[in-house]
Amino acid sequence: MIKAGIIGGAGYTGGEMLRILVNHPQVEIAFVNSSSNAGNLISDVHTDLFGDTDLRFTDQISQDIDVLFLCVGHGDAKKFLEANPIDERIKIIDLSQDFRLNRNSSIENRQFVYGLPELNKDKIQSARNIANPGCFATCIQLGLLPLASKGLLQSEVHINATTGSTGAGQSLSKTSHFSWRNNNLSIYKAFEHQHLNEIGESLVQANGAPLPLGGTGGGLLTFIPQRGDFTRGILAAMYIESDLTEEQAYELYENYYAGHSFTHVSRKNIDLKQVVNTNKCLVHLEKHGNKLFIISIIDNLLKGASGQAVQNMNLMFGLEETAGLKLKAANF
Known part of the structure; x- marks a missing residue:
C-alpha cells in the first residue's frame, strides 16, 4: 500500500483528493493536514464522506509516507516546502501553480x-x-496538443472557455456567492489569464520548435475566460485556420x-455532463x-486538479493508470 499525506485537506481539491483516495485500492491515507480544522472529523467538513x-x-x-499531495493555494506550496523540509525519498505532487x-x-x-500525462507520460x-x-x-492543451505535435499551430488560436464556480476555490469572494453567480455569466482576465504561460510552454514542447x-496578453493564443453559473466543469471552444x-x-x-x-475523441457533439465527476477529457x-473548430471538456476538480494528480501518482508508482479513477459521469 502507498502511504499518502495531504496538506490543505479542507478545500475543494483536498476534498476531491480524499474522495478518490478513500476508495483507491492501493492507497492508505496516513494524515490530512489542515491547521484551521485540526481535530475535526473529515466528514464534518466534507459531509459527502x-x-x-x-x-x-x-x-x-x-514523514512516514510515500507521497505528499499539496492541495494549497498559489504561492503557499513554495512557502510550505521552504518551512517544512520533506524527506527526499517522499514524492511530492503539487496542485498549485508554484512549480509549473x-x-x-x-x-x-x-x-x-x-504533470500532463498526454504530454509527459514517460x-x-x-x-x-x-x-x-x-x-x-489542461482543457485547452488537450484540445491543441495534436496540432502542435505536427507543427500545425501557425495561425492565431481563438479560445473561449467557461468554468464552474469551484474553479475559484472555497474561500468566499464577490464572484463566488450564489446570489451573484446564479443566472449570471461574466468574463474575467481576458487575454491575460495566468494559465496562458504554461499552455505556451507545453505547446512549444510538443511542437519541438x-x-x-508570447506570454499573457500576446502571441498566437487569444483566450477569453468566462465564469459560468454551474458548479463544476470546463468547456473550451477553440478555432484556428487549418488546411486539414x-x-x-x-x-x-x-x-x-x-x-x-x-x-477521448468523439465524432459526435459533446456536452459538459459527459465528463462531470470523471477524470476524462472529451x-x-x-x-x-x-x-x-475544437471543443474540449473536463471536470475542473478531477482531470483539472485532483483526478489528474492521482493519475500522476499512479504513473509514478507503476500502478495501473486508471486505478481509483474509474468514475462514471454524473449525467442526470
Whole structure:
C-alpha cells in the first residue's frame, strides 16, 4: 500500500483528493493536514464522506509516507516546502501553480516535472516531484496538443472557455456567492489569464520548435475566460485556420490520443455532463470553411486538479493508470 499525506485537506481539491483516495485500492491515507480544522472529523467538513472514513484533520506532518499531495493555494506550496523540509525519498505532487513554469520548476534539491500525462507520460513515470497542471490549461492543451505535435499551430488560436464556480476555490469572494453567480455569466482576465504561460510552454514542447505564442496578453493564443453559473466543469471552444480536412483532423487526434486512458475523441457533439465527476477529457472536432473548430471538456476538480494528480501518482508508482479513477459521469 502507498502511504499518502495531504496538506490543505479542507478545500475543494483536498476534498476531491480524499474522495478518490478513500476508495483507491492501493492507497492508505496516513494524515490530512489542515491547521484551521485540526481535530475535526473529515466528514464534518466534507459531509459527502460521512460513513466512508473516521479520519480527523491534524496540524501535524508525518514523514512516514510515500507521497505528499499539496492541495494549497498559489504561492503557499513554495512557502510550505521552504518551512517544512520533506524527506527526499517522499514524492511530492503539487496542485498549485508554484512549480509549473520552467523558470520556477525547482526548489533546493527538488526538480518538478509538468504533470500532463498526454504530454509527459514517460517523464512522469520516472519523476519524484510533479507540478500538476492548471484546470483551464489542461482543457485547452488537450484540445491543441495534436496540432502542435505536427507543427500545425501557425495561425492565431481563438479560445473561449467557461468554468464552474469551484474553479475559484472555497474561500468566499464577490464572484463566488450564489446570489451573484446564479443566472449570471461574466468574463474575467481576458487575454491575460495566468494559465496562458504554461499552455505556451507545453505547446512549444510538443511542437519541438519555438512558436510566436508570447506570454499573457500576446502571441498566437487569444483566450477569453468566462465564469459560468454551474458548479463544476470546463468547456473550451477553440478555432484556428487549418488546411486539414475534417477526416484528416480526426485521424490526427485519434492517433495522438490512442495510447492515453482518459482523453477521448468523439465524432459526435459533446456536452459538459459527459465528463462531470470523471477524470476524462472529451474532444470534438468540426471543419467550417478553412477553420478547424475544437471543443474540449473536463471536470475542473478531477482531470483539472485532483483526478489528474492521482493519475500522476499512479504513473509514478507503476500502478495501473486508471486505478481509483474509474468514475462514471454524473449525467442526470
